[in-house]
Amino acid sequence: MDGILNVLKPPGMTSHDVVAFVRRVTGNKKCGHTGTLDPGAAGVLPVCLGKATKLARFVTEGDKTYRGEITLGIATSTQDAFGDILAYQDASRVTLEQFKEVIPSFLGSIEQVPPMASAIKVQGQRLYELERQGKTVEVPTRVVTIYDLKIIDSWDWQTPHPRILFDCTCSKGTYVRTLCSDIGQALGCGAYMSFLLRSRVGAFGLESTVTLETLAKLARKNNVRKLPYPWYRQYSICRWWRSFPPLKNP
Known part of the structure; x- marks a missing residue:
């Protein structure tokens, strides 16, 4: 299988963990990611498979949105x-x-x-x-x-630790x-x-990502090649963080 798989990396996994997962479920020995995303972060992580690994550096050079x-x-x-x-x-x-x-x-x-x-x-x-x-x-x-730094929302301004949600293209x-x-x-x-949350890497956005769970399910049915147009709802990944309070003074 040759191509670029646009994976939605979940928080808690390293980029190398995701590549190892993709390699295991697809059976492709030759695959690699196109730029590290921190373990605690989630979002777009294009993974190149087979001959497409030669294109990895071109994807890496693209700007990104978070x-x-x-x-x-x-x-x-x-x-x-x-x-x-x-x-x-x-x-x-x-x-x-x-x-x-x-x-x-x-x-x-x-x-x-x-x-x-x-x-x-x-x-x-x-x-x-x-x-x-x-x-x-x-x-x-x-x-x-x-390139762009835009405030999306803010809260807790009456507390010791205000929080600001923003979009950044860089x-x-x-x-x-x-x-x-x-x-x-x-x-x-x-x-x-x-x-x-990384929402875009070059031409690859959240709307075309595939979750690891979906990838594993399709692999079990030998339907991985049906992934040209996976879909994902952006806001569901954001829900997990809203329940976490700021760090507290120990």
Whole structure:
């Protein structure tokens, strides 16, 4: 089987876990993903099968769109909800208007310092491997492009940790959790990324993804080739995060 399978990666699995699953259920030994998506994030993960693996780099180069949530007043070691709390303060003084005022400074070409808990290589090793070894290295900055950053909703402004839902369209190599952390620093209160859904990679969007459950079901019936036009309702994947409160001060 040759082609690109647009998989909906669930939270809790690594991108490599998804590739291993696809390889097992389809019987294709030659397959690979087109760009890592954090284990805690969900969303679009195109997986190339067979001869299509030669096209992977072209898919990877495309821009990406995310729906994310930023929680103010808490900074973590991984810049998302899975790290240790480094700083904790009351951010109720920050207003939505102040948040909107800092957004323009993050549009266009900006510099980012990727987090230690990331898959990029420094000195021949991935940063998360160095972190697990207790090593700290100087991480080089990278230039990325934020094409669009739009506020979708916000709540909890009367609490110590306001939360803002946003859509972000950006270039390859952008760390959305670093973007959230940098916005928190600009506001002087700290912040972390409390939710992330990748809604598009190049020409591949949520509307054409297939869940792993559906893929496994079709594979059992030997109908995997019927997947050119799978469908998915975007908002059902978002329900799980709304039930989770912000990180609490330990």
